[in-house]
Amino acid sequence: MAATLHDVADLAGVSFKTVSNVINGYPHIRPATREKVERAIAELGYQPNLTARSLRSGRTGAIALAVPELNLSYFAELAGFVIAAAERSDLVTLVEQTGGDRDRELALLQSPRLRMTDGLILSPLGMRQEDVDALEVPFPLVLLGEPVFDWPNDHVSMRxxxxxxxxxxxxxxxxxxxxxxxxxxxxxxxxxxxxxxxxxxxxxxxxxxxxxxxxxxxxxxxxxxxxxxxxxxxxxxxxxxxxxxxxxxxxxxxxxxxxxxxxxxxxxxxxxxxxxxxxxxxxxxxxxxxxxxGREWIARTAVETLLERIARRGKDLPPRTKLADFRIIERESAPPG
Amino acid sequence: MAATLHDVADLAGVSFKTVSNVINGYPHIRPATREKVERAIAELGYQPNLTARSLRSGRTGAIALAVPELNLSYFAELAGFVIAAAERSDLVTLVEQTGGDRDRELALLQSPRLRMTDGLILSPLGMRQEDVDALEVPFPLVLLGEPVFDWPNDHVSMRxxxxxxxxxxxxxxxxxxxxxxxxxxxxxxxxxxxxxxxxxxxxxxxxxxxxxxxxxxxxxxxxxxxxxxxxxxxxxxxxxxxxxxxxxxxxxxxxxxxxxxxxxxxxxxxxxxxxxxxxxxxxxxxxxxxxxxGREWIARTAVETLLERIARRGKDLPPRTKLADFRIIERESAPPG
DNA sequence: CCAAGATCCTACAACGATGCAAACGGACAT
DNA sequence: ATGTCCGTTTGCATCGTTGTAGGATCTTGG
Missing domain, CATH: 3.40.50.2300 (Response regulator)
Structure with a gap:
């Protein structure tokens, strides 16, 4: 099994709490102790158990992205940008496919599967007007796609x-x-x-x-x-x-x-x-x-927006709508006049 | 905050462990109790905390998939199939992009980010012969792409x-x-x-x-x-x-x-x-x-293979290589002779 | 009517980490 | 010599869940 704080502590001859302190950059540690601990960490190849850390801290370091299908190139490229943007903030991304199906979108919003993440970026496609209530969820949520009615969520889209x-x-x-x-x-x-x-x-x-x-x-x-x-x-x-x-x-x-x-x-x-x-x-x-x-802007902005929500969980931040700029790319299939 | 087992237990007037038993389908529970508990669960909208469950059980219910880029259509479509296959086994999929870069592939294999998952499906591209040792990792790993040398991992590829x-x-x-x-x-x-x-x-x-x-x-x-x-x-x-x-x-x-x-x-x-x-x-x-x-077969088989490894963690199962069948699709750019 | 055996439920200890508060020891002032 | 303070280290409770063991209650047979 993987080494734990206790294993490191035993090897270094200190309490496991000291090891934790070293790892978390607590300032008041004697250089000699720090070095002992670091040597033990290296020797055992210790890596913190992120699950335990999540449980304690309430943050998982993961976000979820739900798109209709990766088979649709637009969403594949979008997902690539979202994952890259998330990674820059040290987040991993869990990707779900809804098939653009209303029931699956609704199910996803209820699903405990998301409890493993800090928030969701959802690109809804099948949901209807009467489903808007389902968007009041107990976790940070950012929507992609056209804003149509009032709802309580952040929103990033193209114009x-x-x-x-x-x-x-x-x-x-x-x-x-x-x-x-x-x-x-x-x-x-x-x-x-x-x-x-x-x-x-x-x-x-x-x-x-x-x-x-x-x-x-x-x-x-x-x-x-x-x-x-x-x-x-x-x-x-x-x-x-x-x-x-x-x-x-x-x-x-x-x-x-x-x-x-x-x-x-x-x-x-x-x-x-x-x-x-x-x-x-x-x-x-x-x-x-x-x-x-403005795909990349949308992806980056969606991640940023979600992160702001995650950071202020609890405090109410009014829902925001952010729109990307577009640009016509002239090529052969439709030359300019 | 989200409701916990304790909250449900208080409302239902039973011990929190009984609630846990109901949720996990423990057989010996009086119908009346079960119903009380279920009503309390519904009323509070209780959903189990997957992080805590993971910590206790050692399983996260997530797998990781690492490909060069989702921007490459082949990998996007492959990822779509992997996610779908994983979902059928009630697993969520965390997608990482390596850019086909050797250093990032190696870093990924060491990264504690993966500790949040039960195993990894990796499509390596930049790794070299001398990096083979890096594939001896303490978690289940399935490789995609051509098998070249002896290594200790399962392997799924086309022919x-x-x-x-x-x-x-x-x-x-x-x-x-x-x-x-x-x-x-x-x-x-x-x-x-x-x-x-x-x-x-x-x-x-x-x-x-x-x-x-x-x-x-x-x-x-x-x-x-x-x-x-x-x-x-x-x-x-x-x-x-x-x-x-x-x-x-x-x-x-x-x-x-x-x-x-x-x-x-x-x-x-x-x-x-x-x-x-x-x-x-x-x-x-x-x-x-x-x-x-045989993309879809590869995706499905990779997930299955990883699941077998996860299930038998510990027991040694010899590394396996599984190869998909291919098929020439005749279209216009190269008609048959 | 009681012992034995089901059945149902609960108490307690984990899992591996972090936060808090207190304990330790040495340096310094009194 | 004693008390205070600070830097350093530690112990304990805790996050929300499941596993194990055992206690409580209910059937059942003699």
Whole structure:
């Protein structure tokens, strides 16, 4: 078995409390004693038992991150940033997958599994308006994704409305008028689809273009396959379009593939725009014009925000909303006008 | 503060140990008592403190997974499968990123951070032969990636040599003779590059094709950008080739992009083959022919293997090596002959 | 009606760490 | 020589749980 404070203490010939003091940097220790203890620690390869320390201190040094799936590149990259940011604060990250499923999201908020962590960063997707109460949990919680109603939590997101509005206007400025959308999600409350659609509609309206629901395609999870399926529907629907705005890059990439299979040229016949700026988007054929949502900023800020909450546990800190800046990345699939 | 066993016990009017017994399904409890306790639990919303339970039981219910980066799609998808498999066994998964860096891999093996988990699944990339001793750790450890030398650990991997041999022969059968490679990694011990190169060479030899190192390009981390850079080198090198075997899909996709930028047709001028069968590979233009390495099987098996080790902690179980079956997925970038 | 054996419940000691307060010993002033 | 003070070390309680052992209560058979 691993060595404990007592083992070290026995070897060093001091009380186990002294060993604890050495480890925790207590100042009043005679150099000779400190050295004895350190030698014993080294000899036994002692490492503190973090579980015991957690029990005593009430802090675990771990946070949880819950995303729909790591199989969705956006969330994989986001998770990578969150883990890196957490590590910089000496926290480890426990990753959960909800599948974007309402029941699993709700179950997670109740789950004792989280008791092993100091707080949760949740990217909800399936939850509905009536579930808002479930967000009143006894641990620090930061939400990712669009803020919609009043709730008692911190919140970090991209500027969905502004970004899709800007994206749509970018397409309009480049001469497109019939801009299809993929990724609409009627019932959603917490995800970004609804706000993204709003930004899109605002841009149309501001430019005197009529909203045509025949070229608005839904997609619940945002896999490439969903983008492909949606594009098939759009093509079969027969309503004309000269651009496609995928509400994320994987949808856009799935759609772009289908467009080209159908013999349409991108961007010649149809321009394609995504959101996320995945690594992958720079290497597709053609490379994908997209909107950088500030992923890394979001990840870093979410961890910081959670840490502030953890530090002030008890004291009430009003819920905060923090929004990242976005940036349009011009590439081949939708060149500027 | 959260309720404890004592709080529940007070409310129910029993000893706290009885509450513990109810929770742990101890059989001899009068129905009336059980009900009283359960009502108290519900009323207080009691949830067991997992940290205390861990301290007492010595098990944490968490495992750690360490991969180079979640930004690499292969590892993101693998992590998703590992988390899902762990969850089926009621384990949570703590994800660490090593960046494929030797020092960070070694540090991780020593780190007390892992003391919060029951075991580790590690996908080493930077470690060298002389670091093998570092793998003798006091906790259950399962390694992913090519087994190279004798070491005292369990090991789950794909069949690298056979797969690249089969892949190379597939290209040869389709009429290609000058098959370039991207992803070679000279110094590597634990990663897969070396074995993959071996399979490639075996296939060449078996078919009387000479090995030409001018068309073998290195790449340490396997991002799309690395594949792109390697392809630029190959093109500038001037040695002719009519196929490219990327040692993973992201390398292949990065390379494919550069090929087409250079005006070469895929697969007309150059066939492209990858390994991993990423989701993305089905949606590139052209879609990528690739080798399915059995990712999900690997993830599931790694978790199972780790669990066996955890269960028999102490008892010596000889180290095992488990290899997944692979499958060539025929798509457009390299059609069958 | 009592002893024996189930059945149900409780007391106490861990697990390995930290916080608090008190004990120790030497230096110094009185 | 005694008391005070400070730097240094220690003992004890504690975090919330589970394991072990044994006490209390209830059945049951003779």
């Amino acid at each position: 969905n409305v502004e970004a899709t509005r800007a994206g749509t206007e970018y397409l309009i400025a480049s001469g497109r008028r019939r801009i299809a959308v993929i990724g609409e999600h009627e019932e959603e409350v917490f995800g970004s689809a609804r706000s993204r659609l709003r930004g899109y509609r605002e841009a149309l309206e501001a430019n005197g273009i009529e909203y045509d629901e025949r070229i608005v395609a839904g997609a619940t999870l945002w896999h490439r396959a969903d983008g492909a399926r949606a594009m098939h529907e759009l093509l079969e629907g027969g309503a004309p379009f000269d651009a496609v705005f995928g509400f994320n890059d994987t949808l856009a990439l799935g759609a772009m593939r289908v467009l080209q299979e159908a013999g349409l040229r991108v961007p010649g016949d149809v321009a394609v725009l995504g959101i996320d700026d995945l690594d992958e988007a720079a290497y597709s054929i053609p490379s994908l014009t997209t909107i950088d949502p | 690298n040599v056979e797969a690249t041999r089969a892949g190379t022969e597939y290209l040869i059968a389709s009429g290609r003779r000058r098959i370039a490679v991207i992803g070679e990694h000279e110094e590597e011990v634990f990663g897969s590059a070396r074995s993959r190169l071996r399979g490639y060479r075996e296939a060449l030899e078996a078919n009387g094709i000479e090995y030409d190192e001018r068309i073998v390009a290195g790449a340490t981390l396997w991002h799309r950008a690395d594949g792109a850079r390697a392809m630029h080198e190959l093109l500038e090198g001037g040695a002719p080739f009519d196929a490219v075997f990327g040692f993973n899909d992201t390398l292949a996709l990065g390379a494919m992009r550069v090929l087409q930028e250079a005006g070469l047709r895929v697969p007309g001028d150059v066939a492209v083959l990858g390994i991993d069968d990423l989701d993305e590979a089905a949606y590139s233009i052209p879609s990528l022919t690739t080798i399915d390495p």
